[in-house]
Amino acid sequence: MLEGELYVDVGDKRIRLTPSDGELEIPAWHRNRVIPLPPSEDRKYTKFLLSGPGTDGPYMLDAIFYENYYRYMDQALSPGGEGISVVQVLCMFDRGGSCLALPKFIPFSMTLSKAMTVVIGRWLGGILGYQPYYKEWSTDWETAKQRMSTSVVQKRFARE
Template identity: 45%
Template sequence: MSTTSKRPDPYLGKIISAFEGGIITRVIDHPYDSNRVFAYEVTFHLRHPRVAAVAAQKPPLHFHPYQEEYVEVLEGRLTVEVEGVEHILSPRDGEFLLKPWCNHRLYSPVTDVQEQAKKYDDGWDGERTVFLLSGQDTDEMFRLDTVFFENWYAYQDRIVVNEEKIDLLQVMSMFDAGGSYLSLPTWIPFSRTIARGLGVVVGRWIGRMLGYQPFFEEWTTDWDLACRKMEMSVFHRRFAHREDSKGDKMRVSYAA
């Protein structure tokens, strides 16, 4: 697969806060591979009330067809579930590779900090987990990058903090634009192919007709970049509102 040349990252150094500070993501240059399209230092504050409240809930199982994703724990523990198998990573494990098309999700192995952190033998107190999350570059139009993650974190934050119901169409619209697709049970023949097809048909085609968009101006630091991405798709072009002739920004609507 060919890759694009390394582009300046307008997000470099940005801090993305979610769950009222319970999850902090810092956009960084990857410490030893400059060809990663994104790199984040992510901190889970496990005793934070917002994080503790959802500790027992796992994020959606999903896959990325186009990009390798990499996880490296710097402090504490992180569970990486791949094809139904849980891998509990620590700093001694180094970088963990998530290959394209593999069904996976990330979450803390600790749901009761005071009780469960006691079992670890390296003095970790269960206060926080810190890890590097990064991804392979790709020429694909829909891919994992900071525009996607910024909007996805903001949507999750809205659900958790405002206690709103998850809108599956909104999730599928965002995921499709981020080169990600919700996993189906693996016993279904050709489950990944079907899941990707559903993500495109429902998230991109039907979602567009119903007014769902993948990125939102109020959640996006580099709105010009988000517009350029949406303009690459005939289905998303209608949402790429830039400044009008008077210099006033045209606001976008939230369809969910």
């Protein structure tokens, strides 16, 4: 946590983080959510670092994922924005090796969430023209293109 404050929900536990707190590790595949507190007179911004473990594969939560996801959210939710597309979010989460968590009362909710992310995000999204990464939002476009080229339905976006 660099500046401001935020809540982090990890499973059923809510944790308030401030700059004086240390690093918070969230185990892989745990339900989690980050909620910044509203700005105030003494707290104009919320700045925090996100990181995930590196992998050798094309699916990871890294700077390319975060750049694209948060720039998409900023655009989608800005005044005049088109709103959030679940297919777009699933497409991005798939490349991040993550998923949207379904409610806990649904049997096998995390397995179903992962399957939805691949089927709807990667396959259907790719066929319909949804990209996990966009050139205008990526500071490392060459890596983003290389990752997209590993998917049959996303290869065409790597040619831009």
